[in-house]
Amino acid sequence: xxxxxxxxxxxxxxxxxxxxxxxxxxxxxxxxxxxxxxxxxxxxxxxxxxxxxxxxxxxxxxxxxxxxxxxxxxxxxxxxxxxxxxxxxxxxxxxxxxxxxxxxxxxxxxxxxxxxxxxxxxxxxxxxxxxxxxxxxxxxxxxxxxxxxxxxxxxxxxxxxxxxxxxxxxxxxxxxxxxxxxxxxxxxxxxxxxxxxxxxxxxxxxxxxxxxxxxxxxxxxxxxxxxxxxxxxxxxxxxxxxxxxxxxxxxxxxxxxxxxxxxxxxxxxxxxxxxxxxxxxxxxxxxxxxxxxxxxxxxxxxxxxxxxxxxxxxxxxxxxxxxxxxxxxxxxxxxxxxxxxxxxxxxxxxxxxxxxxxxxxxxxxxxxxxxxxxxxxxxxxxxxxxxxxxxxxxxxxxxxxxxxxxxxxxxxxxxxxxxxxxxxxxxxxxxxxxxxxxxxxxxxxxxxxxxxxxxxxxxxxxxxxxxxxxxxxxxxxxxxxxxxxxxxxxxxxxxx
Amino acid sequence: xxxxxxxxxxxxxxxxxxxxxxxxxxxxxxxxxxxxxxxxxxxxxxxxxxxxxxxxxxxxxxxxxxxxxxxxxxxxxxxxxxxxxxxxxxxxxxxxxxxxxxxxxxxxxxxxxxxxxxxxxxxxxxxxxxxxxxxxxxxxxxxxxxxxxxxxxxxxxxxxxxxxxxxxxxxxxxxxxxxxxxxxxxxxxxxxxxxxxxxxxxxxxxxxxxxxxxxxxxxxxxxxxxxxxxxxxxxxxxxxxxxxxxxxxxxxxxxxxxxxxxxxxxxxxxxxxxxxxxxxxxxxxxxxxxxxxxxxxxxxxxxxxxxxxxxxxxxxxxxxxxxxxxxxxxxxxxxxxxxxxxxxxxxxxxxxxxxxxxxxxxxxxx
Numbered sequence: 001x002x003x004x005x006x007x008x009x010x011x012x013x014x015x016x017x018x019x020x021x022x023x024x025x026x027x028x029x030x031x032x033x034x035x036x037x038x039x040x041x042x043x044x045x046x047x048x049x050x051x052x053x054x055x056x057x058x059x060x061x062x063x064x065x066x067x068x069x070x071x072x073x074x075x076x077x078x079x080x081x082x083x084x085x086x087x088x089x090x091x092x093x094x095x096x097x098x099x100x101x102x103x104x105x106x107x108x109x110x111x112x113x114x115x116x117x118x119x120x121x122x123x124x125x126x127x128x129x130x131x132x133x134x135x136x137x138x139x140x141x142x143x144x145x146x147x148x149x150x151x152x153x154x155x156x157x158x159x160x161x162x163x164x165x166x167x168x169x170x171x172x173x174x175x176x177x178x179x180x181x182x183x184x185x186x187x188x189x190x191x192x193x194x195x196x197x198x199x200x201x202x203x204x205x206x207x208x209x210x211x212x213x214x215x216x217x218x219x220x221x222x223x224x225x226x227x228x229x230x231x232x233x234x235x236x237x238x239x240x241x242x243x244x245x246x247x248x249x250x251x252x253x254x255x256x257x258x259x260x261x262x263x264x265x266x267x268x269x270x271x272x273x274x275x276x277x278x279x280x281x282x283x284x285x286x287x288x289x290x291x292x293x294x295x296x297x298x299x300x301x302x303x304x305x306x307x308x309x310x311x312x313x314x315x316x317x318x319x320x321x322x323x324x325x326x327x328x329x330x331x332x333x334x335x336x337x338x339x340x341x342x343x344x345x346x347x348x349x350x351x352x353x354x355x356x357x358x359x360x361x362x363x364x365x366x367x368x369x370x371x372x373x374x375x376x377x378x379x380x381x382x383x384x385x386x387x388x389x390x391x392x393x394x395x396x397x398x399x400x401x402x403x404x405x406x407x408x409x410x411x412x413x414x415x416x417x418x419x420x421x422x423x424x425x426x427x428x429x430x431x432x433x434x435x436x437x438x439x440x441x442x443x444x445x446x447x448x449x450x451x452x453x454x455x456x457x458x459x460x461x462x463x464x465x466x467x468x469x470x471x472x473x474x475x476x477x478x479x480x481x482x483x484x485x486x487x488x489x490x491x492x493x494x495x496x
Numbered sequence: 497x498x499x500x501x502x503x504x505x506x507x508x509x510x511x512x513x514x515x516x517x518x519x520x521x522x523x524x525x526x527x528x529x530x531x532x533x534x535x536x537x538x539x540x541x542x543x544x545x546x547x548x549x550x551x552x553x554x555x556x557x558x559x560x561x562x563x564x565x566x567x568x569x570x571x572x573x574x575x576x577x578x579x580x581x582x583x584x585x586x587x588x589x590x591x592x593x594x595x596x597x598x599x600x601x602x603x604x605x606x607x608x609x610x611x612x613x614x615x616x617x618x619x620x621x622x623x624x625x626x627x628x629x630x631x632x633x634x635x636x637x638x639x640x641x642x643x644x645x646x647x648x649x650x651x652x653x654x655x656x657x658x659x660x661x662x663x664x665x666x667x668x669x670x671x672x673x674x675x676x677x678x679x680x681x682x683x684x685x686x687x688x689x690x691x692x693x694x695x696x697x698x699x700x701x702x703x704x705x706x707x708x709x710x711x712x713x714x715x716x717x718x719x720x721x722x723x724x725x726x727x728x729x730x731x732x733x734x735x736x737x738x739x740x741x742x743x744x745x746x747x748x749x750x751x752x753x754x755x756x757x758x759x760x761x762x763x764x765x766x767x768x769x770x771x772x773x774x775x776x777x778x779x780x781x782x783x784x785x786x787x788x789x790x791x792x793x794x795x796x797x798x799x800x801x802x803x804x805x806x807x808x809x810x811x812x813x814x815x816x817x818x819x820x821x822x823x824x825x826x827x828x829x830x831x832x833x834x835x836x837x838x839x840x841x842x843x844x845x846x847x848x849x850x851x852x853x854x855x856x857x858x859x860x861x862x
Binding site (some may be wrong): 062125130205406443 | 498507517520522528647651682844849
């Protein structure tokens, strides 16, 4: 027995039966294709990670740490109502292990005393300022503050509220170094983070224009002095599912894309860019809710449209574990986040639709963007359609029950296998999680991610697409933080 | 359509794969833990000996070296990562002892042999080892590796050549900057800088190279390593080189060298009507030079339409000391509502809180 017509179907019901049969077949093929696509990315990533591990002994990290030719970096940290954790965050940034860098905090009109907290902690003094307008900004800079008397490489700008992208643009204008690193105010960076993410710029300075770093989930981790000293898998199912999702999608997925030159997303939580390239494309787009990914797509587009000489560029992903962020622990907060992400994706794909399938844009146009359209944008629609159509197919006799449960089980086990591959690769390559119970927790996360979590996120993502089509007002929601002094990050972050 | 038997078979197969992967994760973790413990156990008895060797006076090192050289292969494999880590951290007598230990165990000879290996990983590791040991006899082999088909091996060879300290590598390093198998200019610059004054003569030849990148790197290294005697060559590069990137580096080099001969060409380089980047660097270099004579020309550019040029000029004036500061105050007083006054006010305010940002923003594309 298989997908088979049962009974005698005629008239409109018969047509519906035929449609359901075709749709169900399409859903089955889609499941197969999406999982195989992710598996291919995982395998590409495995190859790349193995290669990097074998070459690590002669990669020259020690040289970069002590070399006067390691390119200096301006770290830009936009902040909006971050009073709870901003001081510790900036202190941790200033203690990063890197030859020359500065930290630029852009306070985007906070109302919770973020600026006052910084002013007190770092003894800031307001100074007259001239801010170049290399990239356009919306909210004007109200003040600039520097630490009194010391060599602390910190600049704090206060501007009118204009959103994260606008705050980043102010930071880009204030930056005095050739590389700009964009980090979230709640990002926890490993001490070697800048060295790792800047290495591609030293090794291949003529071609690399951007590099992104791995972002892990800080929930449940032990943090001391603004550094993750022990990584753990959180004990709540939502946290576990997100850990697995980050490993599969953000760690291995992006490594795979980077391997074939199709990296479209560098997380706003931690990315490094050539300042001149960012200025050339006009900085961040304040109208796009997924401004981090949009910048990367625009860089691809710009480089490809600049003629043959500029086509030889690279946007790369660094696999070493380097950055940690708090993940939502409440469904409501997670829902808002996923709606926003999906909306951002849809806006980006619509804005740059001429790149999709266009060979002029190389693998980005012919492979990466079609993949994102088919398997990231359309996935929630197909998944939820499948959840409706499959039972309907059973009711109409278009799908055999025995076939259906076996197929569903096979599809989910296939997806779980991909998540298990991610865990196996992490365990083989970086083994960040120190305890055995973290492994068991990750196994639980594999199940939860595929049964329950994914269906919830599919719903939120669908709503995000609706928001984009409706051009609903952009809402970032509250950004309450627990901060990260010396503590264990609560197993539910509070960011949105 | 898909037969039921097929989907059942696929399901069973997938379940088996899932189970195998779960087991694999467990086995990877277990094996790693066991291997770490075994290494610690094996290396423990000789760790003390290693520390003794590092602390021993020269006359006692011979015997300790003999003992260390005789330890069996398994123990050495367990201990070697510690020795390698130590090699990067110690200096003087302790470092010499470790290098000698590697040589006695045949590591240097093995690394030289591995430079010809078919495996890129082995070639890269060999280059790394030879660099760590500063093994000068390997220079010719490492120079050949600069043309290796693997990019990362070429980088490892360049780094190693910087460490060996043999100036004979200079022409090879400069040549490696162009061609289909080019080496990163940042890595080559760092390697050439490590060679120090011994490399100046050969570096100066690079100033005549037809490739702009070679000229730019040669100029940069001469500036960083303090090649005062080469000031006229660098001045010529700033004045005459057709490539902006070379002129940028020449201006920076003159600022670093701090010679009075650099004043005139730097003043010429900041004049309007030229690309912004060399003007910015030249202005910054004038600040480093500290010549009072630069005050007037710099002050005239405080109102430059390019805010990066004007900002750098303001900071350079501040670095000139009292005359520069007076010029800044004059701009605030005499031209209160101008761009020049705004730049001057900003820099004076930075200086008042002690937080002046002297670094010069220049995006060098080479």
